Amino acid sequence: MKKKGQDKKGFYSFCEFPSEKKQKTLKNRNRLYRFSPDGFSWNGIKSEAYKNKGDDWQRIIRHNIIGVHGETTRFHLRYFEIAPGGNSSFETHKHEHVVVCIRGRGKVRLNRRTVELKYLDVLYIAPETPHQLLNPFEEPFGFFCIVNARRDRPKPVKKLKT
Amino acid sequence: MKKKGQDKKGFYSFCEFPSEKKQKTLKNRNRLYRFSPDGFSWNGIKSEAYKNKGDDWQRIIRHNIIGVHGETTRFHLRYFEIAPGGNSSFETHKHEHVVVCIRGRGKVRLNRRTVELKYLDVLYIAPETPHQLLNPFEEPFGFFCIVNARRDRPKPVKKLKT
Numbered sequence: 553m554k555k556k557g558q559d560k561k562g563f564y565s566f567c568e569f570p571s572e573k574k575q576k577t578l579k580n581r582n583r584l585y586r587f588s589p590d591g592f593s594w595n596g597i598k599s600e601a602y603k604n605k606g607d608d609w610q611r612i613i614r615h616n617i618i619g620v621h622g623e624t625t626r627f628h629l630r631y632f633e634i635a636p637g638g639n640s641s642f643e644t645h646k647h648e649h650v651v652v653c654i655r656g657r658g659k660v661r662l663n664r665r666t667v668e669l670k671y672l673d674v675l676y677i678a679p680e681t682p683h684q685l686l687n688p689f690e691e692p693f694g695f696f697c698i699v700n701a702r703r704d705r706p707k708p709v710k711k712l713k714t
Numbered sequence: 715m716k717k718k719g720q721d722k723k724g725f726y727s728f729c730e731f732p733s734e735k736k737q738k739t740l741k742n743r744n745r746l747y748r749f750s751p752d753g754f755s756w757n758g759i760k761s762e763a764y765k766n767k768g769d770d771w772q773r774i775i776r777h778n779i780i781g782v783h784g785e786t787t788r789f790h791l792r793y794f795e796i797a798p799g800g801n802s803s804f805e806t807h808k809h810e811h812v813v814v815c816i817r818g819r820g821k822v823r824l825n826r827r828t829v830e831l832k833y834l835d836v837l838y839i840a841p842e843t844p845h846q847l848l849n850p851f852e853e854p855f856g857f858f859c860i861v862n863a864r865r866d867r868p869k870p871v872k873k874l875k876t
Contacts, residue, residue: 582838587834625810626863671749676745676780677744
């Protein structure tokens with residue numbers, strides 16, 4: 553029998569997650585997040601601010617796809633999108649990043665180097681590497697970023713070590 | 715100064731990893747795995763057998779992208795590709811899967827249900843869910859599969875529980 557919040561295939565819809573309490577109830581359920589090419593978004597995943605604070609970033613949004621909806625994975629899967637002219641913070645931390653470009657292209661500053669990231673290129677950013685993602689191009693630059701679920705807080709990079 | 719094995723941007727090439735010993739030496743280095751659309755592959759990542767044993771799978775290969783080249787991430791990123799008519803094992807385990815379709819489309823059997831997976835759809839497979847990925851279509855079906863680095867061994871599913 554179909555339970556409340558399930559679709560015809562038995563999948564739970566995201567409308568079912570208004571509160572923390574309900575998230576706990578529906579821990580570890582199979583879930584299908586359909587991709588919508590029109591808005592470059594996933595059904596049930598909302599677009600959020602990249603960060604709540606700071607002025608060292610601009611024109612960047614995030615979608616938290618896996619890791620905040622009752623999953624117990626040791627990793628989180630997020631999608632970030634940088635509009636033309638935008639950039640993430642120039643920062644460093646102990647945890648690693650795995651970045652996969654899935655829309656347009658962008659630049660990544662890694663310490664004193666800069667590399668271009670194109671469709672499906674995979675970049676591993678090692679611990680304590682000062683890094684920043686930028687979009688100097690004319691199309692949106694979108695990428696998955698996979699991180700450990702337990703991770704340290706990023707620190708802004710003021711000056712590179714010599 | 716450019717060290718042995720580095721390209722002009724300072725990235726280490728994968729040719730530098732013939733032995734376990736060298737892998738340990740080059741732990742946690744920034745790495746860029748360029749995608750090659752022609753072969754649907756990544757520079758420095760080899761195509762491997764899906765499994766070394768068993769006869770419950772066919773026409774499926776894997777690329778271990780992140781997790782086996784000195785990274786200390788708590789997760790592994792792999793790319794699997796199923797040729798037309800192929801399938802993975804029908805199996806179950808305690809660890810979770812996050813599957814992202816990036817080439818063609820396929821079907822996923824989840825317990826008694828089957829869902830179709832299309833471009834950039836994200837599927838979360840919960841612990842202990844009997845599952846199998848299949849390609850009944852005419853084009854290759856390729857997907858990322860992200861898993862915890864520490865995980866239990868899959869068990870074949872002979873019969874579904876009632």
